[in-house]
Amino acid sequence: MDRQLFRSGKTWMAVFAILMFLLAIAGGVHSYSPVPYWDMWDGTLNFYLQITEGNSALWLAQHNEHRILLSRILFWLDYAIFDGLSYFLITINYVLMAFAIFMFWRFSKLQYRTNPDLKPEHASSVLIFSLFILAWLSQWMQWENLAWGFQSQFFLAQSLPLAAFYCLAASASNNHAWPYFCASIILGALSLFTMANGVLALPLLTVAAIFMRASWLRSGILVASTILGVALYFGEYHSPDNHASITDTLRYQPLQLLQYVVLYLGSPFFALAGEGRNGLLAAGLSGSILVLLSLLRLMIELRAYRTNPVTLALLGYLLYLGGTAVGTGTGRVVFGVAQAVSFRYTTPALMAWAALLLLYLPTLSMFARRNKKVATAGVVLICALLFWRQLPALQPQHQKIFDRQVAALALELSVADAQQINHVYVMNAGLLSIAEKATALDLTVFGQYPLQDLREKWAGRFAPPSDIPECQGALDSLETIEREPDALRISGWIFNPAEESVPSRVIVSDRLGRIVGFALTGQPRPDVEAAVHDSAGLSGFRGYIKPADPGSVLAFYGEQSQCTMNITLPGGE
Template identity: 40%
Template sequence: MVDNARMRDGAVAALFAFIGLAYLALTIVGTWNNYSSVPFWDMWNGYLEFYAHSSEGWEPWWALHNEHRILLSRAIFWVDLHVFRGSMVLLFTLNVLFSVCIFLCFFATLRRLVPDGQRRITVAAAAGLIAVASFSWIQSDNFTWAFQSQFFLAYLVPLLSFCLLAWSAERDSRPLFVLALLTGMLGAATMANGVLASPVLVVLGLFLRLGWRRIVALLIAAAIELLGYFHDFKLPPDHSTLLGVLHGMPMDLLRYLLMYLGGPWHFVFQGRSLWFPVIGGLLLLTGIVAVGVSMLRARRAAPLQLALLAFLLFFGGTALGTAGGRVAIGVEQAMSSRYLTPQLMAWSALLILLVSQFRSFSKALLVVLALFIPLALLRFQLLTLEHPSKLFDHQVAALAIQMNVRDPDYLGRVYFNDRLVFDMAAEARRDHLSIFDEPPYRAYAQHAGTVMPQPGAACQGYLDDAVPLASDGTAYRITGWLTKADDFATPAFLLVADADGRVIGSALTGIPRPDVAQVIDPKAGQSGFVGYLAGEGRPRGPLTLIGQSPACQVSVELPAAP
């Protein structure tokens, strides 16, 4: 009987481990499918423009990015651009690794607080839920946007500082205490909410009953952190303030706050009603109160339990600050994908507290939740298998920037100001960094305005359209298709030469062309292209489309002007 029970428990534990690993594997696949070296939105100024000024002293590193000081992320950006030429592989990889670190930190805490071998299924089910929370694709913005390392660090770093302080209390370890203090101060170098880490460490130190010298050290560290952060601080003009919102829209603030606390339940129940996250927020608060009351009654709490409560206090302060600054945008904004990371972490912390504090916590309920929630979120996790078409649009926008073509239709997909983006990208273009280091962009920079040798192999292709860009005045957006004549392979990109053989344009292939596949060959199904003729008005005479990788060429006529 004992052996059968062990086998059953082992099988259940293996099932939850499989679920967690499956979620991680799908998240890795999703991050791979969403990889792009094209800077997006804040990356033009916060990544490329920062790097251009990074050698000008300390100020560019500590300067505000909106209301945040993203020093740690800037260090990562610098390494990516200086060492890896802005490929962003490091950035996407770290986003996944940070989520793994979050899981490992929670898992280690769970194992320390619930070591009893008789609760193997409970631990396995809780660990499975924590894995699902750590790797769920409902927080996809933080995996698919290379800029988002600070969103993981802003919660991982404080969590580590709280756990380190708890471990230092358990072992009466001075090195661990110093490490906790420094890690807490490092929180200010992640995002604005990171400044709360050191003050919360002071509160945690009091509950851990540290000696007065260590409490004073934590107070001094918190004071230094706050003074350093808010020196020369300026709140962005478009941000509302907590006091203003409390006075003007208190009910919206309360609703936003509750929806922020219970955001994951909006996705668990497939977005059927905005009441689900509100109820979830109330449940989170109820769970915290229940744990707190139980600890008070027992008059004891493990240091790591207090660390988790400290994290929930930190999360609560973050939620309140976010609500005050963002509620004017709309309460639904509380469930933005990027905000799901801290929300899921808060629920992981509460789960560990419930399982560790209430030994009678229903194993059956936990197992049901550990099966139901992954199934409920599976629809979102399977989105990792898709290949977003927007990534091609981002590459076209980067081509427009490389060619100095102002095309708001495409540029607006990577940055909100289609004029400033050219200045922000200037040094990256000059030094061939980031997307501008890739072959299509380097080739145009190298050959623009020159006569280049044309390959002997023939292409088949057609120039469907050449639309003048009113915003530019002299440039044209071109579309068409191109494939190699002998084997119907599609070139990776193409250059366009005028009647004199001078390169005056470029285009990227990869657009589905089922019409070409049907008439020419199925291999030519992705032969569609879009690109630009730059800077000299409407060219005269035939144009030559010069395919690259594989090389081929074909002469085409420019479509008649409308």
């Protein structure tokens, strides 16, 4: 009966874990946009522009308080090989998430081999735990990190130290100790170039090695590596202007910092509890539990005469993630403690809970064997909650993708439409300058259809093909743009009934054949879908035309799904 229960539980957990991972991938597909977003304008696009101009010092330069060398290598590859369209970077995010899952699996196998409390009959618990971690770390709640091409450093900053602590534990538990030990130092050193919290990796590896009773030679190598790494990181370091100092936060806001830390570590439960007030309460309570359970196990291990390397390594990693929460809070608590539950912070918090579960795996395994029904019911309820909160990954993000694409259109046409451009970054002179250079060099989306060379075409002429069908559509609005006298914003919808499809781009021309504007389709229009055709759901367009007299008749030509329609501008007699 137990074997049948194990096989059934293993099968269902495997199906659940794979489904969670596939849903996370589906969320990335639904959210994908090639348009650079927020920090990417300076951190990836402008970085690549300056590197190609010979500014090699940028490789190690700070990004806020971070030195993101490893991510910058990925950014450069994205532009040099993959046209700067982010699909490579987003794929890397998923690869790094899978790497963290793999490392937790390796950790669980090492724990099973070295922990005397885990006997052969506990093998089923170890396997089910590994499958659960696959599901746990695949949660879509961390969508800001998964679906944003700039966020590889968030995964690198957690997964490389995890691998470093694993290698350190393996070096103390394996006959082939030196290769694992060297790997732990290399991974700890690489952690310096992920995010600012990577500075903690080498010092904590050193402390863990000492408690593992490493030899004087190994301890000395780790101490030297730590001193060298920290000195390298803080050479010419400067504190970001918009962040509070550590000393000021500790002196004036210690309670807010403590609250920030527990909310940060409990942030997964903010999402699982439905956000809002209940989510904050769940995050605060769960974060406090994580801290208390970690400190309890740390005190037990420090008082023990014999210590397990895997346990010490997991405690070192939990200290690393706790230090990450403290470091984040000291710089950002000035923005409010609620910022601690931002979705991008759920990645390190998810890692922390995975490490805590692995730390208590022997206890949990013994409890599960003695209380099978209770354990099964608990796992089923938790999995059901995770699956329910994973379903938003299936929601299309058409409006967000459309807004970003039209923002890129405004930048391509050099239309200073702050209302639209703010969808990708706050419009300022720096952004406009970066976009100007990228447009001239046909970089990222500015070198791809439907945006490539539109600025040059705006001054040209266009003759639509003859004998093409009439479009269905309408111009819904014609708006002036604040502080932009050279363009008007247009929006409406367009549909080709002959092909039952939506054109991808709209070219607007006057009666003399002069191109006066462009628009992009893709905006959700459920009203048009209900009234016209099931295929017209994304028929909404938005774009820009040059100022024209009221009553002017303009031709709207839809590309790819070719059709045309004439529209009279409002205001004429």
